[in-house]
Amino acid sequence: MMRRDDLNRRGLIGGAATGALGVGLAGCERISASPQVNRALAVGEGVTRRAQRLLVDRMALAREYPPQAISRDFRPNGTTAPDSDEYQALVTTGFQDWRLDIGGLVERPLSLSLADLRAAPTRTQITRHDCVEGWSCIAKWRGARLGPLLDRAKVKREARYVAFFCADTLELTLDGSGDYYETIDLVDAYHPQTILAYDMNDAPLPVAHGAPIRLRLERQLGYKMAKYVMRIELIDSFEGLGRGRGGYWEDRGYQWYAGI
Amino acid sequence: MAGLPERRRAGALEVYRHPWVVRIAHVLNAACLLVLLTSGLQIFNAHPALYWGETSHFESPVAAIRSDLNADGTMTGRLQALGGSFDTTGVLGASRGADGSWEARAMPAWLTLPPYADLGAGRAWHFAFAWLLVANGAVYLTHGMLSGRLRAQLLPTREDLGGLGRSIVEHLRLRFPHGEAARHYNGLQKLAYLGVIAGALPIMLASGLAMSPTVHAAAPWLGDMFGGRQSARTVHFLTMLALVGFVVVHLAMVLAAGPVRELRAIITGWYRIEKKQESA
Structure with a gap:
């Protein structure tokens, strides 16, 4: 029974939402949590990926903007300062001892310093960053093109994906499955705008945005663009990484193909 | 135009208003819009703010x-x-x-799919049902164009447009066409349906695609058409509100005009024109 003083507008709305619709909500939750339903919905992602690959030129460039379009307030997202001792030590020494290892299915594994990366074939681009949450910001990125680095390491024939392992842990777990990682395929890896960015808006990449380097994958959503990259590995399958879906957020329900 | 098939049942005239393709398309469309609305609001909750510009x-x-x-x-x-x-x-x-x-x-649990906060799941629902809506729309439009129904049923005639003012007044007074006039959609109905089919839904599709970073690389003009990606997102939201408004009015009109007759028509295809209305 509702007492008279409960019968205010707020109480009525709240009561309606929790009471009458409670049954419906529980049903929706059950449907949404069902593995069969999720498998059926995942078909949509496959259709999206194939349709975009079919209709969009593999090498089509993302739009590049004039300097005046750069956002004054570019919101950092996800981890803004990895708290591991190793990472903190790298920050205090200005990433002097940081090395980027490129290994896995390559003929010639590489271990590159920040200076090596700065000396590698470079690209500068002013592009729009689209977050999966819905917002967008524009920044100027300068970095080493991933394609020439992979050529230098000589990718083996059986390699299909590039995996990026990062210094940030978003979820503390015993098995390390809370560590950030991402995978992209070789088509996207060799895209001319795919760079390992070390500068943002003409200054060294800030810690909040992924120092010393973050991936820029201009035609996909922000969560694909791993920050704090420590190690790159060429792999033939991502099933053995994390929970097997190809990335930290993919393991938690985001789409591996982040083209929309 | 060729008239709709008609028959007499229990002394009343019935016209075959909705062929089975249209009936199936209608129910699929309703289901798609409900899922797209609620999953869209789930996505909106991830960043409940709208902007204008790129x-x-x-x-x-x-x-x-x-x-x-x-x-x-x-x-x-x-x-x-x-x-x-x-x-x-x-x-x-x-x-x-x-x-x-x-x-x-931002949006309450009873308006989002899933009810709990889960952006990834909301996106999966949204894009799967967007494809279904597109496929359904393609079948409906192909059928409508090949059969000539789209033009015959939905394109307003000169008389429709001329009588629009009167039609609006009649609708506001909840007085609906009877007899011969009830055989066809009136001008206001035609404009509302056409507005959804040729206006709101294409705008939803275009503004939705304009938010895709991959589509932006291939067709940057799509986003420019709306004034930038964030404008496209705002237009997507406002058009959603317009569609919700359409559905609310649509359902209210069904209730006001005779829910049994209207529901029977969209389920069986046959629209009954009551005898006493015929002579009215």
Whole structure:
């Protein structure tokens, strides 16, 4: 029974939402949590990926903007300062001892310093960053093109994906499955705008945005663009990484193909 | 135009208004719009603010929903739009979840799919049903064009447009066409349906695609058409509101015009024109 003083507008709305619709909500939750339903919905992602690959030129460039379009307030997202001792030590020494290892299915594994990366074939681009949450910001990125680095390491024939392992842990777990990682395929890896960015808006990449380097994958959503990259590995399958879906957020329900 | 098939049943004239393709398309369309609305609001909850232009100027949104935690531990939901700030506690910004506890969320649980916060799942629902809507729309439009129904049934005639003012007054007084006039959609109906089919839904599709970073690389003009990605997102939201408005009025009209007859028509295809109306 509702007492008279409960019968205010707020109480009525709240009561309606929790009471009458409670049954419906529980049903929706059950449907949404069902593995069969999720498998059926995942078909949509496959259709999206194939349709975009079919209709969009593999090498089509993302739009590049004039300097005046750069956002004054570019919101950092996800981890803004990895708290591991190793990472903190790298920050205090200005990433002097940081090395980027490129290994896995390559003929010639590489271990590159920040200076090596700065000396590698470079690209500068002013592009729009689209977050999966819905917002967008524009920044100027300068970095080493991933394609020439992979050529230098000589990718083996059986390699299909590039995996990026990062210094940030978003979820503390015993098995390390809370560590950030991402995978992209070789088509996207060799895209001319795919760079390992070390500068943002003409200054060294800030810690909040992924120092010393973050991936820029201009035609996909922000969560694909791993920050704090420590190690790159060429792999033939991502099933053995994390929970097997190809990335930290993919393991938690985001789409591996982040083209929309 | 060729007239619709008709028959006499129990002394009343019936016209075959909706062929089976249209009936199936209608129910699929209704299901798609419901899933797209609720999953879309789930996606919106990830960043409940709208902007104008290419990028997000976080300090100056067009509209935003805020969740404020008060000093006494209670929660206040606020809608900021049109230069004002409105207390929307209970619905927008702060609402009770399935277990009755207060949650800081823009759209309430009963308006989102899934009811709990899960952006990835909301996106999966949204894009799967967007494809279904597109496929359904393609079948409907192909059928409508090949059969000539789209032009015959939905394109307003000169008389329709001329009588639009009177038609609006009649609808507001809840007086609907009878007899011979009830055989066809009236001008107002035609414009509303055409507005959804040729206006709102294509705008939803275009503004939705304009938000895709891959589509942006291939067809940057699509986003430019709306004035930028964030404008496209705002247009997507406003057009959603227009579609919700259409559905509300559509359902209200069905109720007002005779829900049994209208439902029977959309289920069996046969629309009954009552005998006494015939002579009216």
